[in-house]
Amino acid sequence: MTTPPPKKMRINVKNRSIVWKFFKGKIDPSMEYVDCPSCGKRLKYLGTTSGLKNHIENMHGKEIEEIIQKERTVTSSDEKSIEEANRELAKSFATGLIPFRFAENPEFQKFLEKIPDDYVLPNAMKLRALIDETASNYVSKVKKQLEPIGKYTLLSDGYSDRKKDFHFYSAHVSYIDASFKRKITFLALRAVKKGDSASIGEAVCDILNEFGLEFSNCSTLTADAGSPLVSLADRHQIDRIHCSCHVLNLIITDFAKIKEVNKIQMHVQNFARFLSRHKELKSNLKAMSSAKGINVPLPLPIAPTRWGGISILLCQYLAHHESAKNLADFQHLLLKSSEIEQVKELSIILKPIHDAIIRMERDSSFASEIIPTLIFLESITLKSNASLARKLTALVRKRLDACMSNHRLLCTMLCDHRYAYVKKWIEPLEWKDVEDWAETYDQGPPTVINAQRSRVDDENIDAFLNSSLASDSIVQNDIKSEFVRYCALLTTNRPTCSSPLDFWKTQSSNFERLSVIALELLASPASSSVSERTFSRCSDFVRQRKRNRAKLETLNNLLTVSELAKI
Structure with a gap:
């Protein structure tokens, strides 16, 4: 009886990887010949799969069919696995009342990328401990970042539930770093016993001390016009900026x-x-x-x-x-x-x-x-x-x-090259008055330059003709002289950059005293909206007491870790 020829199996181009599966992996392109792993026949290779493909199609169709069938089984199993996983994920969103957009959360996606095969999901207590640990690390990291700063702006706002039976306040600080970039950093939330200025001051002091900051270095408070916050600024004799969005x-x-x-x-x-x-x-x-x-x-x-x-x-x-x-x-x-x-x-x-x-x-x-x-x-x-x-x-x-x-706002405008010395912005006031108010922010003593000349040689024509270039007077590099030069620059050749920080980055060496004032005043944003955004993230969480009994400390740590993710 004649043995029937092997079944011929046509391999699609898109399934060319099956050739490599048949030969147990890719072959070195420099090899001239390879042996068939099934029948042992020596086949010409030279880096191309055409000869190998023809051989297994003509001689090993049944084996190829088994490989393809196995591929289909694995693919079907994977698709089923993905479908079931998606279904369970959807259930978790529904039962946990999780917003659908959480599926697009960058940290959640990173978690899925890094999850190992032997991963065991931690329980609620373990997750809370991880949040607390991460929040503690954030405090240490931010505390180190805040070490070199001097004056800063405090941004704060309060939240009370509808029954007014508890209050808590947020604290952010805004400052200009060494590279002339403004940073706004979340510090913490704190509960207060009452909504009065003394209780708020106590809470804010605790927050600042935790991050190595002193209230005495706070240059201004930016907040809404709530009377406790107004009183807080007054008690500490610091400037206050009424949040522009609230205005x-x-x-x-x-x-x-x-x-x-x-x-x-x-x-x-x-x-x-x-x-x-x-x-x-x-x-x-x-x-x-x-x-x-x-x-x-x-x-x-x-x-x-x-x-x-x-x-x-x-x-x-x-x-x-x-x-x-x-x-x-x-x-x-x-x-x-x-x-x-x-x-x-x-x-x-x-x-x-x-x-x-x-x-x-x-x-x-x-x-x-x-x-x-x-x-x-x-x-x-x-x-x-x-x-x-x-x-x-x-x-x-x-x-x-x-x-x-508000003298603080006017002085800040003086430090902004877009508005300084343009009369229409402060009419009927005068910029000379604003200069006087801005002087109060100049803390350093005047720099003294002794420019006394040596005796002029009246018998030397060169020395005699140039004698007026020297001065017997003592020159003081004070804030008033810098105002004169600053005004001259802006009235004759006002720079066109749109950011005042970019201006001071290039001009700080020319106005050593005024640039220090500018960095203190320009640290303040126009609003305390960053505090409002903080409360919009946590207010729903706080109100749902039956669904979760999280303490304020837990909420603070959750927000802290959220801010850490942005660093």
């Missing part, structure tokens, strides 16, 4: 108290509350607006603490108003034509203020920008033809006048 938000909230504005605000808020209670309506409204190319978020209730909340809500309402008109459930909430015109008018005149809030809440902002921002808002509001523009302008002017009385 701008006060303009909007004061404006919302006007009868006509309040009426429109109530209508829009009623619409938002109604929409938030009806899930199906939200889906329908979103679908109708999306069909029209509108991707603005739906008008839903906004927390009272959200800066510029009414401005945001008005814009969202206008974006979805046309779609809402087509849904029966909204008919009782629709506004009249005249009221819609008022909504449009209000959204237009409030938009510049909301845009200013967005700019001022950046960590890259400077306190020197607060007064110019208010001047811009006053100017642009005056140009508006809106019926309520004059009342809004008056509210802007009220806050501008308050800021103009």
Whole structure:
């Protein structure tokens, strides 16, 4: 009986790796011949797989089929494993009430990359211990970073639960490092017994001492206008900067108290509350607006603490108003034509203020920008033809006048080459007055240069003609002389760089005393928004007492580790 020829198996190009699996791995390209591991036949190679591929297709089809089948089994098993793992991950998100965006968390992705085969997931107690240990390491690391700094800005804000039965405060410090870059660093959260300035001062002192800082080196406190924080700054005789975002938000909230504005605000808020209670309506409204190319978020209730909340809500309402008109459930909430015109008018005149809030809440902002921002808002509001523009302008002017009385802000503007010695920024004040206030920040003694000349030789023509180049006087390199040279530079050849820190990086050697003052004053950002962001990350966590009973210390360590991940 004749033996049937081996089954021929065609190998796809994309499955060329099967050749290497058949030959138990890749072959050295320099080899001229190789032996078939199955039949022992010597095959010509010379770095190309064509001959090997033809041989195993013609002579070893059954063995190739077994390899391919094994590959399919492994792939199917892997796909099943991935599918099951994803399903369990989704369950953990659901049962743990974890935000979906956590799947994109960089640290979680790094964890998945580094997880070893024999990894055993730690229990809750072990995880808490790891968080505490990592937080302790953060304190040591930051303490070392803060060792060389002198004057710094303290950024703080408080949080109280709705029942006011507990309070805690955050502390960040802002400073300029040796490379003329500003750093804003989270220190800690601390509980306070009461919301008074003494309790807050005690908590802040503990935080500063933990990081090796002294309260006496605090140059200014940037916070909102809460009376305990105002009193805290007063008790320590330090400057205070009213958070610019809070200032701008006060303009909007004061404006919302006007009868006509309040009426429109109530209508829009009623619409938002109604929409938030009806899930199906939200889906329908979103679908109708999306069909029209509108991707603005739906008008839903906004927390009272959200800066510029009414401005945001008005814009969202206008974006979805046309779609809402087509849904029966909204008919009782629709506004009249005249009221819609008022909504449009209000959204237009409030938009510049909301845009200013967005700019001022950046960590890259400077306190020197607060007064110019208010001047811009006053100017642009005056140009508006809106019926309520004059009342809004008056509210802007009220806050501008308050800021103009803050000598710290004016001195910071003097140290910002974009504004210094430009009259329009501080009218009706004079820059000479600001120079006098800025002198109080000059702590070092004047540098004395004895320029006394030797006796001039009256019989030497060269010495006689150049004798006026020398001076018998004693020259003092004091802050006043630096102001004269600084003013001359800016009035004749003002640099065009947009960052005041870049300016002082290049000019510090020319203005040794003034540059020290500038680094102290420019360390202050325009707002304490970094504290607000801290509370937005932890407020939900704190309020859910039934789901977790975490202490404030645990919350502090969680936030500390979160900040550590950014370093």
